[in-house]
Amino acid sequence: MSSKGIDRRLFLKSAAASAAAIIGTNLAANSASAQTTKPGAEAKDTELSGERVIGRPGSDFMVDVIKSTGIEYVAANPGSSFRSLHESIVNYGGNRKPEFLTCTHEEVSVAIAHGYAKAAGKPIGILAHSTVGLQHAVMAVYNAWCDRVPVIMFAGNSLDADKRRPGVEWYHCVQDPAALLRDFIKWDDQPASLQHFAESVVRSYKLATMPPCGPVLITADTELQEEPVHEAGNLRIPKLTFSIPPQGDSSALREVAKMLVAAERPLIIADRAARSQEGVTRLVEVAEALNAPVIDVGSRMNFPTTHYLCQTQNRGALVREADLVLLLEVADPWGQFNSVGDPYKEYRRLAKPDVKVIHISLGESLTKSNYQDMQRYMPVDLAISGDVEATLPALTEAVRSATGSGRRAALADRTEKLRAQYRQTRERTSALASYGWDARPVTTARLAAELWNAIKNEKWCLTATDGVTWARRLWPATQYYNFLGHAGGAGVGYTASAAVGAALANRDKGIVTVTFQPDGDLLYAPGVLWTAAHHKIPILMLMHNNRAYHQEVMHLQRMAGLHNRRMDTAYVGTSIDKPNVDFAKLAQSMGVWAEGPITDPAAIGRSLSRAIAVVKRGEPALIDVVTQGR
Amino acid sequence: MRELLLVALLVFTGSAAFAQEQAPAGSPERGYQAYMKFQCYTCHGTVGQGGERNVGPKLVPDPIPYVGFEVEMRTPSRDMPAYRKPFVSDQDLADMYAYLLSIKPGPAAKDITLLNF
Numbered sequence: 176m177s178s179k180g181i182d183r184r185l186f187l188k189s190a191a192a193s194a195a196a197i198i199g200t201n202l203a204a205n206s207a208s209a210q211t212t213k214p215g216a217e218a219k220d221t222e223l224s225g226e227r228v229i230g231r232p233g234s235d236f237m238v239d240v241i242k243s244t245g246i247e248y249v250a251a252n253p254g255s256s257f258r259s260l261h262e263s264i265v266n267y268g269g270n271r272k273p274e275f276l277t278c279t280h281e282e283v284s285v286a287i288a289h290g291y292a293k294a295a296g297k298p299i300g301i302l303a304h305s306t307v308g309l310q311h312a313v314m315a316v317y318n319a320w321c322d323r324v325p326v327i328m329f330a331g332n333s334l335d336a337d338k339r340r341p342g343v344e345w346y347h348c349v350q351d352p353a354a355l356l357r358d359f360i361k362w363d364d365q366p367a368s369l370q371h372f373a374e375s376v377v378r379s380y381k382l383a384t385m386p387p388c389g390p391v392l393i394t395a396d397t398e399l400q401e402e403p404v405h406e407a408g409n410l411r412i413p414k415l416t417f418s419i420p421p422q423g424d425s426s427a428l429r430e431v432a433k434m435l436v437a438a439e440r441p442l443i444i445a446d447r448a449a450r451s452q453e454g455v456t457r458l459v460e461v462a463e464a465l466n467a468p469v470i471d472v473g474s475r476m477n478f479p480t481t482h483y484l485c486q487t488q489n490r491g492a493l494v495r496e497a498d499l500v501l502l503l504e505v506a507d508p509w510g511q512f513n514s515v516g517d518p519y520k521e522y523r524r525l526a527k528p529d530v531k532v533i534h535i536s537l538g539e540s541l542t543k544s545n546y547q548d549m550q551r552y553m554p555v556d557l558a559i560s561g562d563v564e565a566t567l568p569a570l571t572e573a574v575r576s577a578t579g580s581g582r583r584a585a586l587a588d589r590t591e592k593l594r595a596q597y598r599q600t601r602e603r604t605s606a607l608a609s610y611g612w613d614a615r616p617v618t619t620a621r622l623a624a625e626l627w628n629a630i631k632n633e634k635w636c637l638t639a640t641d642g643v644t645w646a647r648r649l650w651p652a653t654q655y656y657n658f659l660g661h662a663g664g665a666g667v668g669y670t671a672s673a674a675v676g677a678a679l680a681n682r683d684k685g686i687v688t689v690t691f692q693p694d695g696d697l698l699y700a701p702g703v704l705w706t707a708a709h710h711k712i713p714i715l716m717l718m719h720n721n722r723a724y725h726q727e728v729m730h731l732q733r734m735a736g737l738h739n740r741r742m743d744t745a746y747v748g749t750s751i752d753k754p755n756v757d758f759a760k761l762a763q764s765m766g767v768w769a770e771g772p773i774t775d776p777a778a779i780g781r782s783l784s785r786a787i788a789v790v791k792r793g794e795p796a797l798i799d800v801v802t803q804g805r
Numbered sequence: 806m807r808e809l810l811l812v813a814l815l816v817f818t819g820s821a822a823f824a825q826e827q828a829p830a831g832s833p834e835r836g837y838q839a840y841m842k843f844q845c846y847t848c849h850g851t852v853g854q855g856g857e858r859n860v861g862p863k864l865v866p867d868p869i870p871y872v873g874f875e876v877e878m879r880t881p882s883r884d885m886p887a888y889r890k891p892f893v894s895d896q897d898l899a900d901m902y903a904y905l906l907s908i909k910p911g912p913a914a915k916d917i918t919l920l921n922f
Contacts, residue, residue: 517884609914611854624919649922728847736887743842804847805856
């Protein structure tokens, strides 16, 4: 590599930092060499008053294994198939790292883990009660899969039929626990020994956190959990070593750089590109080197909304005009250039027919057959397999090298127009937000403006950005932790539980965690409110309570129009009223501070001031606001 | 082509005054009832302010001319549902349009402190 190229040692250091961003503090926690089980931990199995006592059950060793990975919490609804592991976590492990988070539904457990991982940059565990627990968990697992987020799942199961009690225990046993969700997890195993368990847990953690990340499942057999540890001295917990995320091919990047520099209207579209603040910084560097506009699709916080190159809201025009588009880990590349109308399914091409497309992604390395989260096949001119955050420094360097002084001046000439576009977009968005300002029900724009006013002097995190989009359009966001994207698989029920998980991760960082909470979403698994209260997790939920599934209203209207039938019945099956749900009372009943329902927009600000005070003293708060449909 | 005609129509006639002059007589009160009954507010908001994610463009201020409004209601060009005559009468349309015209503008963005981001 030339002296102007990237210093290999610096690059490796930076790549290691990227890896650390995924795995967080666990690098330090796992820097020790392979561990054996605790000295003196081999408590003897004894006879006590004629009863057998197991002083060192296998589940104690399982706790040692889990602790070795640095997993800080396990979220779970209790279940007998992992009763020994549960008891070991509490009494042997001291209920600390991992700490048991009591959940009221496995969908809550997984979504908490999903939100936690996005906020913390490292996974936690969940425990599922064999067949029924996994069945409850499945939709949330699919969300985590689609969102490329690591979740370490453990499921109890009794494989040995000879040891099962008759009746319920048979309903709760399965030959192949992972069969239910193998289509949308990265890896699974059903260990047959404690040593096997140790190796599989460490392997699963490594695989789950290696980009592209994803959920994994390890079965904890009840016999292994409950029977004594034999030959404990021979058990070893392997060292956990993380793989450095792969950088895209250097020669290909040089080619990309030439194409980007030569393009007259280059455009960058980023989706799950950044994994940390470093990723945001690196994307800014390459965008500035090219003076190219950036569209942030929003599955992660990729680009500061305060930067004039952030042109997300001008997507349509920019895609139409672009002569070269650089896609950065975009989940739906085809959808960036094409659309299919509804209900008539008319195809529309948005981009020029000869637009050049480059995609840097690891997405194809995690493509499976059955579930169609891979999206429509998108032909591109250059596909580079690589982790975006790890690849960007080399790309930026290549762009700088490829930019001669004449070209540099030409790139700089774009600035004035882009700044003007940015300014005009902000003004247009503010104007749109002002319409219906004092309306009742409250507009979502007013809701977003009121919430911003309440948190603008705090370090803040908005855990879901897809339901109420004004925040991404209006709020000044510069930090990776500001926006945590969306569910991934658009499975309803994610928002509340993921927000609680994110708030748990942010609890000790001085970050105020907030969410716009849809009513339909909260009704899926409202028990998460109790979990937040019980574990003192400071989340502020500002209800977007529109008392209906309004997206479905629109679909019914479309179908009625298509079928030439009456249009005034779309409320049937889509409304959530008669009676209205009193979300404040619901929250209060579970120990959560709450106010509402608020119908007067002028009352929201005062309520938010009280709620923020509650959150800042470490407790959850909910404000129910009756809102417009969308 | 139909969309081009609509755009041209908007360019040449897109003022509230013109729109009002061209609209058939309607009742804002009945129009509000129809607007709610047919759940237009789901996407466009109860005061026509528009909705999230561009699913429902704003209808006010400055509604499109009545002729464009009628075309969009009966034979929408994009994702909007078609509101057909047997179920939504011409008078319903006129009333809803009258309702949109009756909506008074709120404060301007520059005068709203909370929108000074």
